Amino acid sequence: TLSRLCPFCGTPRQYPVTKKQATCPRCNITLDTVKVQDSTLDICSKCRGTWLDMDEYRLWTSEKHVYADTDTHTNYQRPALKPDNSHYLKCVRCSQIMNRHQFRKISGVIVDICSYHGVWLDDQELGHIRNFIASGGLDLSQDRELQHHESEIMRLATQLDNQKFMIKTLHRWDLKRFLYNLF
Numbered sequence: 036t037l038s039r040l041c042p043f044c045g046t047p048r049q050y051p052v053t054k055k056q057a058t059c060p061r062c063n064i065t066l067d068t069v070k071v072q073d074s075t076l077d078i079c080s081k082c083r084g085t086w087l088d089m090d091e092y093r094l095w096t097s098e099k100h101v102y103a104d105t106d107t108h109t110n111y112q113r114p115a116l117k118p119d120n121s122h123y124l125k126c127v128r129c130s131q132i133m134n135r136h137q138f139r140k141i142s143g144v145i146v147d148i149c150s151y152h153g154v155w156l157d158d159q160e161l162g163h164i165r166n167f168i169a170s171g172g173l174d175l176s177q178d179r180e181l182q183h184h185e186s187e188i189m190r191l192a193t194q195l196d197n198q199k200f201m202i203k204t205l206h207r208w209d210l211k212r213f214l215y216n217l218f
Contacts, residue, residue, distance in 0.1 A: 050151040052128045059084060060124035060133075060147070060155055077127065083158035086127045092154045095161060096138075101168045111170035113143035114163050128152035139176040142167045 040047055057066040059079035066077035066086060074094065077086040087095060094100055101107055123132045126149035133147040133155065144163045147155040156164070167173075 050129065052152070053130055057086060057127045060127060061157075066127070085156045085161055086153060087156065087161075088128075088153040089151075096164055096168065098168060098173060101165050104165070107162075107165045107169040109166075109170045111163075111166045111172060114159075123147070124155055126152055127155065138164050138167070139172060141176050141179060142172055 057077045058064060059066055059082060061084055062079055062081045064079065064081055067080050069076050069078050074091050076091065078084070123135065124147045125131065126133050129149065129152055131149060133149045135145055135147055138144045138146050142164065144160050144167065146160065146164075
């Protein structure tokens with residue numbers, strides 16, 4: 036796989052878009068282009084899924100954009116788990132298989148991501164993400180991540196102390212050292 040940035044100059048690489056017309060990865064029908072606020076979103080008329088290009092995804096999931104919107108709710112409820120759609124979806128832009136992950140690891144919203152082109156969100160997932168952000172979910176996610184890092188640092192520090200103790204103990208009984216001290 037290629038890196039996102041050129042290793043020599045650091046400029047972002049442009050990845051080819053193989054599809055001229057955006058089609059829904061679930062229904063295989065052409066996505067409708069809808070103007071929402073200052074963005075143009077691609078929405079499926081059948082399943083109500085939404086395609087967001089990477090810059091649109093960053094905008095719609097930014098705290099500034101969420102808090103400026105009066106329609107977001109601050110009382111977030113984790114969505115009920117849907118039946119697993121066991122097949123992975125293909126990217127709307129390049130037809131490559133997208134990865135799945137949970138937004139911010141604790142939101143309960145599973146998103147399909149093409150790391151080069153954008154994100155596919157099923158019906159109402161964008162609203163769930165925005166409500167999660169409005170209710171302070173990003174801070175909670177960050178706190179959990181910090182706790183995880185802190186416990187990992189403590190585990191590594193203990194492991195390092197144990198290794199130092201073993202090295203000192205083994206070094207004390209090193210045969211060369213023992214013979215050197217005798218003479």
